[in-house]
Amino acid sequence: MKAAGRKKLDQRAFLEQVHECRDNGYLLSSKKIGSGAFSKVYLAYATQERMRHNSKLASDLRGKRHTMVAIKIVSTAEAPAEFSRKFLPREISSLNATYKHLNVVQLYETFANSRRTYLVLELAAHGDLLEHINATSAHRRCPGLEEEEARRLLWQLVSAVAHCHNSGIVHRDLKCENILLDDRGCLKLSDFGFANRSGLKNSLLSTFCGSVAYTAPEILMSKKYNGEQADLWSLGVILYAMVTGKLPFKECQPHGMLYLMRRGPTFRPGLSPECQDLIRGLLQLRPRARLALQQVATHHWMLPAAHALFCTTLCAIPEKPEKPQLQTSLDNVEPSADSDPPRSLLQLWRPQLQGTSHESASSLTPEPPRACPRQVADSAGLQLWRTETAGRRVGRSRHPLLLCSIWSVPGHYLVS
Numbered sequence: 581m582k583a584a585g586r587k588k589l590d591q592r593a594f595l596e597q598v599h600e601c602r603d604n605g606y607l608l609s610s611k612k613i614g615s616g617a618f619s620k621v622y623l624a625y626a627t628q629e630r631m632r633h634n635s636k637l638a639s640d641l642r643g644k645r646h647t648m649v650a651i652k653i654v655s656t657a658e659a660p661a662e663f664s665r666k667f668l669p670r671e672i673s674s675l676n677a678t679y680k681h682l683n684v685v686q687l688y689e690t691f692a693n694s695r696r697t698y699l700v701l702e703l704a705a706h707g708d709l710l711e712h713i714n715a716t717s718a719h720r721r722c723p724g725l726e727e728e729e730a731r732r733l734l735w736q737l738v739s740a741v742a743h744c745h746n747s748g749i750v751h752r753d754l755k756c757e758n759i760l761l762d763d764r765g766c767l768k769l770s771d772f773g774f775a776n777r778s779g780l781k782n783s784l785l786s787t788f789c790g791s792v793a794y795t796a797p798e799i800l801m802s803k804k805y806n807g808e809q810a811d812l813w814s815l816g817v818i819l820y821a822m823v824t825g826k827l828p829f830k831e832c833q834p835h836g837m838l839y840l841m842r843r844g845p846t847f848r849p850g851l852s853p854e855c856q857d858l859i860r861g862l863l864q865l866r867p868r869a870r871l872a873l874q875q876v877a878t879h880h881w882m883l884p885a886a887h888a889l890f891c892t893t894l895c896a897i898p899e900k901p902e903k904p905q906l907q908t909s910l911d912n913v914e915p916s917a918d919s920d921p922p923r924s925l926l927q928l929w930r931p932q933l934q935g936t937s938h939e940s941a942s943s944l945t946p947e948p949p950r951a952c953p954r955q956v957a958d959s960a961g962l963q964l965w966r967t968e969t970a971g972r973r974v975g976r977s978r979h980p981l982l983l984c985s986i987w988s989v990p991g992h993y994l995v996s
């Protein structure tokens with residue numbers, strides 16, 4: 581087909597899409613923010629009318645203080661039948677199963693007709709992790725991210741993957757291109773096109789999924805595999821990519837890849853031994869020998885991330901002046917058992933936090949308020965229910981591996 585004819589068809593298709601979105605309560609912009617094999621992703625705006633009718637959308641966008649969404653338009657008329665019958669429904673059901681987590685792209689709703697399916701997604705407007713690594717490497721004139729930044733991002737990624745696994749979903753295509761960043765620098769796991777139910781514990785999968793560079797050796801060897809353990813391998817590749825700016829194993833042919841995998845990763849000088857140890861722990865040939873997510877979260881290289889999380893929480897959530905008995909009602913008030921004051925620190929972090937008493941917390945200099953307590957809590961992966969009840973439990977962690985509560989004490993919040 582001639583280029584002019586193709587362009588006209590594209591314009592007609594785009595106008596149809598604009599109308600179809602408008603009929604469903606969204607204003608589609610012409611800004612294309614990405615494309616996949618059978619899909620295009622556009623920036624769009626939710627109408628007030630739509631927000632009134634969709635509680636997921638309303639509650640999320642209220643917190644973000646904008647009405648922007650990403651609409652993924654899948655051309656089901658052009659895609660192979662197997663894609664529309666198998667992979668697209670799996671993507672939608674996986675996104676529904678993993679709703680809602682701060683580090684997983686949220687699906688607000690879908691609508692469809694005979695030619696297209698529309699996925700209305702949370703917008704992550706700051707590109708993907710690969711772009712971020714490349715841009716940062718160029719800026720620093722040194723390949724890879726600072727370990728501190730990699731740690732912060734891995735913390736969020738581990739939280740997202742743990743949430744998926746706990747929800748019975750294995751991603752199976754974890755790679756830097758599928759990890760998006762939003763305008764607050766918050767990581768959002770996306771593209772659940774290959775995701776599947778993890779099913780019964782220890783049940784094995786057999787489909788080859790994902791990109792060779794991130795694929796676990798057992799999949800390359802066409803063995804039956806455990807999806808959760810395969811995701812752990814990919815996490816190791818992603819961490820390696822973050823701290824070195826390179827992929828650990830790069831070969832086009834699977835047998836060449838397997839040869840490199842057996843030899844193990846090599847590291848640039850200067851990379852901390854703790855980080856090398858964590859990467860090696862994930863890039864274990866034997867799936868069962870790989871570190872579990874819980875072990876990753878408590879690995880000594882990761883602990884500063886947990887510490888930073890607590891310090892951020894302790895320092896940056898300034899409590900409002902005390903007004904005894906007055907409770908600011910937030911939209912997510914939980915009828916909690918405000919029972920005893922904090923006694924034990926979370927087991928997972930006990931060794932690191934033993935010194936965190938009321939006094940030591942108070943000795944931290946609180947920063948002036950930069951954002952409202954709820955925003956700060958959100959970005960730290962914590963959920964606050966209310967802000968003004970000294971000595972009471974006022975929130976909890978959203979991190980699936982970090983089961984803790986937030987307590988209000990005069991001047992600070994404590995995490996226990």
Ligand SMILES: Nc1ncnc2c1ncn2[C@@H]1O[C@H](COP(=O)(O)OP(=O)(O)OP(=O)(O)O)[C@@H](O)[C@H]1O
Nearest residue numbers: 613614615616617619621650701702703704771773
């Ligand atoms: N929620 C989102 N916010 C911002 N950009 C997004 C979002 N979802 C997808 N994109 C962009 O659109 C691109 C394609 O989306 P996605 O990967 O979901 O499609 P796909 O059809 O599964 O792609 P592929 O065929 O590469 O697997 C992404 O690489 C990303 O750049």
